[in-house]
Amino acid sequence: MRAVGVGRTRVPLGPFFVGMLVLLYLPIAVLFVFSFNAGTTLSFPLRGLTFDWYAAVLGDAALLNAARNSLVVGVAAATIATVIGCLVAVAVLRFRFRGRRLLLALAGLPLVVPFVVMGVAFFLLFVAIDLPRSLLTVAAGHSVIATPYATLILIARLGGLDPALEDASMDLGATYPATLHRVVLPLMGPTLVSAWLTCFIVSFDEIALAIFLVGGDPTFPVFLYGQLRFAQRLPVLVAMAVLLMLATVALAVVALRLRARSE
Amino acid sequence: MLGRRGTLKFLVGPPSLWLALFFLVPLVLIAAYSLRAGSGAIGPSEPWAPSLEHFREVLGTPAFVRLLGVSVLMALVIATGATLLAYPVAYFLAFRAGRRAPLFLTLLLVPFAVSYLLRVMAWKLMLGPEGGINSLLSTLGLTAEPIGLLLYSRPAVIITLIYIWIPFAALPIYAAMQRIDRSQLEAAADLGAGPWSRFWRVTVPLSLPGALLTFFMVFIPTVGEYVTPALVGGTDGIMYGNIIGGFFTRSANWPMGSAMAMIMLALTLTLVVVGVRVVNFRRVTA
Amino acid sequence: MRTPHPRRVPSLLIAIGLALTACATDQAGPSQSAAPEPDELLVLEWGGYEAEDFWTDFRTANPDTEVTFEFGDTDANILALMQGGSQADIVHFYTGWQQFYVDEGLVREIDTSRLSNWDKVPPDYQALGQIDGKQYFVPWDWGFTSILYNTDEVDEVTSWDALFDEAYAGHVSMWNDGPGAVAVSAYINGWDETNLTDEQLAQIEADWIAQKPLNAFYWSGEYTDLCPAVQDGTVWVAYAWQGCYATALAAGDPVAYANPEEGRNSWVGLYGISADTDSYELALEFLDLKLAEASCGNAVSLFYYGCANGDVMAAIDDPILIEAFGIDDPSILESTNFTPLVTEEQREAWTGMWERVQAN
Numbered sequence: 001m002r003a004v005g006v007g008r009t010r011v012p013l014g015p016f017f018v019g020m021l022v023l024l025y026l027p028i029a030v031l032f033v034f035s036f037n038a039g040t041t042l043s044f045p046l047r048g049l050t051f052d053w054y055a056a057v058l059g060d061a062a063l064l065n066a067a068r069n070s071l072v073v074g075v076a077a078a079t080i081a082t083v084i085g086c087l088v089a090v091a092v093l094r095f096r097f098r099g100r101r102l103l104l105a106l107a108g109l110p111l112v113v114p115f116v117v118m119g120v121a122f123f124l125l126f127v128a129i130d131l132p133r134s135l136l137t138v139a140a141g142h143s144v145i146a147t148p149y150a151t152l153i154l155i156a157r158l159g160g161l162d163p164a165l166e167d168a169s170m171d172l173g174a175t176y177p178a179t180l181h182r183v184v185l186p187l188m189g190p191t192l193v194s195a196w197l198t199c200f201i202v203s204f205d206e207i208a209l210a211i212f213l214v215g216g217d218p219t220f221p222v223f224l225y226g227q228l229r230f231a232q233r234l235p236v237l238v239a240m241a242v243l244l245m246l247a248t249v250a251l252a253v254v255a256l257r258l259r260a261r262s263e
Numbered sequence: 264m265l266g267r268r269g270t271l272k273f274l275v276g277p278p279s280l281w282l283a284l285f286f287l288v289p290l291v292l293i294a295a296y297s298l299r300a301g302s303g304a305i306g307p308s309e310p311w312a313p314s315l316e317h318f319r320e321v322l323g324t325p326a327f328v329r330l331l332g333v334s335v336l337m338a339l340v341i342a343t344g345a346t347l348l349a350y351p352v353a354y355f356l357a358f359r360a361g362r363r364a365p366l367f368l369t370l371l372l373v374p375f376a377v378s379y380l381l382r383v384m385a386w387k388l389m390l391g392p393e394g395g396i397n398s399l400l401s402t403l404g405l406t407a408e409p410i411g412l413l414l415y416s417r418p419a420v421i422i423t424l425i426y427i428w429i430p431f432a433a434l435p436i437y438a439a440m441q442r443i444d445r446s447q448l449e450a451a452a453d454l455g456a457g458p459w460s461r462f463w464r465v466t467v468p469l470s471l472p473g474a475l476l477t478f479f480m481v482f483i484p485t486v487g488e489y490v491t492p493a494l495v496g497g498t499d500g501i502m503y504g505n506i507i508g509g510f511f512t513r514s515a516n517w518p519m520g521s522a523m524a525m526i527m528l529a530l531t532l533t534l535v536v537v538g539v540r541v542v543n544f545r546r547v548t549a
Numbered sequence: 550m551r552t553p554h555p556r557r558v559p560s561l562l563i564a565i566g567l568a569l570t571a572c573a574t575d576q577a578g579p580s581q582s583a584a585p586e587p588d589e590l591l592v593l594e595w596g597g598y599e600a601e602d603f604w605t606d607f608r609t610a611n612p613d614t615e616v617t618f619e620f621g622d623t624d625a626n627i628l629a630l631m632q633g634g635s636q637a638d639i640v641h642f643y644t645g646w647q648q649f650y651v652d653e654g655l656v657r658e659i660d661t662s663r664l665s666n667w668d669k670v671p672p673d674y675q676a677l678g679q680i681d682g683k684q685y686f687v688p689w690d691w692g693f694t695s696i697l698y699n700t701d702e703v704d705e706v707t708s709w710d711a712l713f714d715e716a717y718a719g720h721v722s723m724w725n726d727g728p729g730a731v732a733v734s735a736y737i738n739g740w741d742e743t744n745l746t747d748e749q750l751a752q753i754e755a756d757w758i759a760q761k762p763l764n765a766f767y768w769s770g771e772y773t774d775l776c777p778a779v780q781d782g783t784v785w786v787a788y789a790w791q792g793c794y795a796t797a798l799a800a801g802d803p804v805a806y807a808n809p810e811e812g813r814n815s816w817v818g819l820y821g822i823s824a825d826t827d828s829y830e831l832a833l834e835f836l837d838l839k840l841a842e843a844s845c846g847n848a849v850s851l852f853y854y855g856c857a858n859g860d861v862m863a864a865i866d867d868p869i870l871i872e873a874f875g876i877d878d879p880s881i882l883e884s885t886n887f888t889p890l891v892t893e894e895q896r897e898a899w900t901g902m903w904e905r906v907q908a909n
Contacts, residue, residue: 013355017367020352020429024374027385031377034385041780041800084278091274103275106282111480112531113290114487116508117524120517120633121289127634128292133619144285149431152480156435156473160442176267190365191438194372198434201375208490211596216617222596224378226620229597229772230851231796241378248376252369303897305632326908384777415766415783497766506904513726514900515625517633 028245035239040232053239063240066223070204071247073135073219077142078199084143085150085195086188089158090180094166107151110144118145119212126213134215141209146199153198157191158184193255204248220244297521305518317522327506331527334486334503335534337421342482344425346474349432353470356433357440368437371430379427383494386423390414415497423495424485432477439473440466475542479535486531487524503527586828589615590835593627593637596620602847606838614831622769623726625900631655631823638826639835641689644677644817644888645728649896651680656821659684663833666840669858677817677887686819687836688857690848693875693885694729694814696807697779697789697797706807709737711786713756718763720785722775725767727903728891730757733788736811736886743889750898757906767907772796779804790816795853795873806873812884817857 035054039047057063088107092100110118122141126133161184169179185192207221214222224241227233299305300314321327352371356364374382390413413419443466451461489504496502507527510520588611592599599618601608607616619635621627624642628649631640640656650656661667661684667675670688678686696706703717712721712733723730734753735742745753765783768774776793778784780802787793789806797804807813820839822832838844845856849865853873856862865871875881891899 011351013351013359016351017355021370023426024371024430026389027382028374028377030385030388031381041777080281084281087274087278091271091278095271095274097271097275099275103279106286107278108483109290110286111483112487112528113293114484114489114504114507114524116489116504116511117293117487117520118289120511120520121293122285123630123633124292125285125289132636140285144282147282148480152476153434153438156438156476157442159472160439170267176270177273180270191441193365194368194434194438197369197372198431201372204376205379207380211620211622214620216591216615218618221378221380222620224380225773226596226599228380228770230600231772231776238381241381245373245377249369249373252373256365256369303893324905324908326905330908380773384773387777388781493769498761498764501907506908509725509904509907510900511629512623512626514897514904515629515632516897516900517629519901519904 028242031238032242035235035242037235040235053235054243056236057240057243060236060240063223063227063236066218066220067240067244069135069217070220070244073139073142074200074203076139077146077203078196080139080143081146081150081199082154082192082196084147085152085154086185086192088151089154090184093155093158094163104151108148111148115145115206115208119209122209123212132215133213135217135219137213137215138210138219139203141213142203142206145206145209146202149198149202150195153195154188154191157188161187197252197255200251201248204244293521294525296518297525299518302516302518317518318526320519321522321526327503327523330501330506331503331530334488335530337417337502338482338485338488341421341424341428341485342478344421345428345432345481346436346478348425349429349436349477350474352429352433353436353440353473354466356437357443368434371433375427375430379490380494387414387495414495415499417496417500420492420496420500420502423491424488427491428481428485432481435476435480436470436473439470439476443469479538483531483535487527586831588613588831589617590639590828590831591617591619591637592639592641592835593619593621593630593635594641595627596622597852598641600851602844602851604835604839604844605847606841606844607835610834610838611831616835636825638823638828638832640821640823642819642821644819645891647678647680647686647819648890649893650821651685652893654824656685657824657826657829659687659822659836660833664837664840666837666858669840669860671857671859674817674857678819686821687840688817689820689836689839689845690818690852691855691857692790692792692816693806693881694788694790694816696809697787697794698805698807699779699782699785700803700805702782702785705805706786707810709733709809709811711807711809712788713737713760713763714786715763717786719765720783721760721763722765722768722778722784722787723760724788725769725907727899727901727906728896729788730903730906731899732814732886732888736809736814739811743891743895745895750902754902754906757903758909761906761909790854791873792853795869798869798872806875808875808881808884812886813881815882815885815887817887818854 033046036049036051037046038050038052084107088103091097092104113121118141122137123133126137131137165183165187166176166179169183170176174182205221206219207225210219210222211225218226220240224237227237295311296305297317298313298315300312300316301309302317356367360367413422447469448461448465451465456464487504487507488502489508492500492502492505493508496505503523504527507520507523510516510523514520599620604616607614619630619637621630624646627640627642628646631637631650632653632655640650642650659678661675664687674688674691675684678684678688696709696711698706698711702720703711711717712723714721731745731750731753732742734740734756735745738749738752740749765778766774768778768787771790771792775784775787775789776796779787779789779793780797780800791806794804794806820836822829822836826832840858842858842861845858846861848854848856849861849870850867853870855874862874862876865874865876871877
């Protein structure tokens with residue numbers, strides 16, 4: 001697909017994009033620098049270079065556990081939210097039925113409710129059904145708040161797919177589920193990946209809800225928030241945050257490779 | 264064998280069940296709290312009697328109503344800013360990045376995997392009175408005093424929120440741009456339309472639904488935003504969501520917090536419905 | 550099953566919601582434990598306090614016990630969570646809120662004869678955990694509240710009204726808490742904070758609304774919000790606990806901790822045992838061992854807070870901590886105002902007032 005667009009214009013889109021990336025990565029660069037700083041506060045001047053903090057990360061079982069929890073919860077919540085978003089997108093765009101608008105509204109409504117309110121609401125729910133708080137409850141909560149993002153992104157994409165393709169497939173004898181599986185999903189592939197990644201990220205750094213729903217096993221943001229009270233633990237936390245970002249990049253690259261391979 | 268119609272149950276069933284249990288029920292619980300008599304810390308086991316006293320109190324406190332209005336306005340500004348600035352980003356991804364688009368997209372989203380708390384701490388380092396930006400400006404002789412505006416103010420909240428929304432806002436626009444049939448652009452070019460003309464008459468109208476989705480996606484949660492105002496807003500940038508959070512966490516007054524949340528919900532939904540009517544829903548889901 | 554008609558869905562959901570609320574009402578009532586206690590504890594704690602440093606003696610004595618934590622970040626939140634049905638066995642909160650826990654039947658009496666470290670707790674602190682002569686709470690951490698100020702920018706602070714001084718506009722930071730604000734106003738005006746009239750409260754609200762622009766920001770997290778801002782020079786005058794004072798002193802920053810003429814404030818952290826707990830014996834042991842030298846001492850060395858174990862406090866020899874706690878100056882404690890008990894009406898009025906201040 002060759003890039004056809006505004007052609008040779010003077011609009012500096014490339015530099016604009018690069019500028020955006022620079023702004024986004026500036027604080028990360030700062031954190032990266034401080035993860036090697038021998039001092040324990042986020043202030044200049046730097047007090048010497050060291051790998052100690054990264055070494056300390058590897059030895060800190062609680063820290064690694066919290067990171068692992070966030071990854072697990074993120075994957076679960078993102079998967080559930082993306083599946084729901086996908087089902088809703090197909091249902092709403094390809095069918096006419098009573099309650100179509102209601103379903104769409106339902107999938108989008110979690111956006112309106114502040115996380116702290118959702119936190120209390122979930123707390124009440126889980127107390128009422130006597131479900132002890134755990135990573136499961138966090139994943140459930142996160143899947144709900146991530147659903148609107150997945151739904152909106154997938155609707156934006158699916159809306160542009162020509163239904164004629166599906167009709168053609170059914171004319172050739174495929175059932176509708178098979179059509180969805182073999183025709184629609186592959187076409188939506190890249191968008192599914194972006195939706196999933198977005199949901200993962202929403203869950204990964206979420207704290208307001210998690211703090212209400214986490215049981216004995218904290219997610220990384222909850223753990224981080226508690227640990228920030230210890231002034232001397234800051235550099236290790238920064239090192240961990242940098243490592244987690246690299247892990248997310250690796251995850252995303254793997255997802256991209258898988259998608260590329262399937263083309 | 265499932266026909267088209269039969270599949271519908273499987274498409275609608277699971278999401279409805281999941282969302283009904285894990286979203287609607289909690290929401291009903293909050294609504295129940297907002298409508299109960301009595302305030303302060305009330306356990307769910309205490310007898311429930313209906314009352315509008317909290318709604319009356321919220322709507323009868325000018326400061327709260329004003330703050331809601333201010334928050335809505337801020338959200339409008341932020342949504343507009345984010346959508347406008349995300350547009351070139353999406354355009355770049357859709358029309359310029361070619362095969363690298365997924366990679367660039369990933370690069371855009373990945374910073375959000377780093378704890379927001381830590382990123383804000385790093386930004387404060389740079390924006391603070393002795394931080395990098397102010398040092399640079401004073402070294403260059405541009406400012407005599409550190410700029411207070413960049414931190415602990417309402418503009419700081421607006422700028423920060425626009426900044427963090429842009430990558431997410433680019434996604435629906437990008438998705439919409441991806442579905443623009445290139446042949447339409449080629450046809451326009453063949454008919455003699457110049458680049459700007461093609462942009463305004465083909466690209467923009469076709470990507471408008473995506474832009475509108477983005478606008479609402481940003482606007483809706485921003486009305487109730489409280490994390491960023493708490494971190495960078497100072498006393499000036501406090502938003503309605505902070506007060507809701509305050510009633511829940513600082514005051515142990517769940518009924519009041521719930522009432523404020525329900526009012527905000529009602530207002531936001533009304534604005535969205537009006538907005539969607541104005542824009543014509545069909546264009547978004549066509 | 551046919552999918553329900555969309556129009557019936559809302560009523561269905563309301564029914565489910567109310568049913569669940571009704572279910573929650575069946576949660577009351579203590580559990581019958583004829584069976585042996587489970588070897589696990591759930592503690593409702595403040596972020597950071599779950600670190601094993603603060604209960605290391607218990608961990609050593611009970612290596613297999615499962616100790617898990619729920620989190621709250623304000624006294625109000627923690628009370629609300631307990632009332633909302635938290636299953637925590639142990640709860641940690643601060644002075645001023647004791648009466649609510651007792652009135653609501655959230656805690657049970659503590660048998661201090663089973664606490665081996667109880668005699669190390671000074672009688673004044675023991676008394677703070679008593680309601681109507683019964684011991685419901687065990688004190689653990691404590692500290693002062695006063696004005697922390699930057700000596701390079703600010704002349705010696707002698708009164709709480711430094712927080713209202715226009716000369717420091719843009720460089721003040723007040724704690725984001727209504728009862729705290731009311732206490733400060735009461736000190737400045739010489740009013741009895743447990744007996745404020747409506748007019749006095751209205752005056753307090755107006756004063757704090759006027760004070761609002763003087764702040765750079767209201768702080769919520771001591772080490773996350775306040776300390777960095779004090780150290781980088783954004784904040785010159787702050788309502789603060791001594792944690793940031795000690796941190797800044799250790800870093801060599803130009804700070805001082807005021808001894809206002811109205812007296813400092815002091816707060817004490819209290820632990821209670823849930824009335825519904827299945828693990829009373831284990832909880833007693835947990836609290837007892839928290840008072841032990843290592844666990845209690847870590848509150849001092851890691852958070853720069855005081856600890857209720859008198860022996861630990863007497864053994865402090867770090868000059869920075871001696872300075873921060875004013876150990877060498879007994880007159881400080883004598884003039885200190887300890888946070889009094891607060892009634893439900895007062896709490897509601899004060900917190901509601903503070904939200905209005907925030908919104909203005």
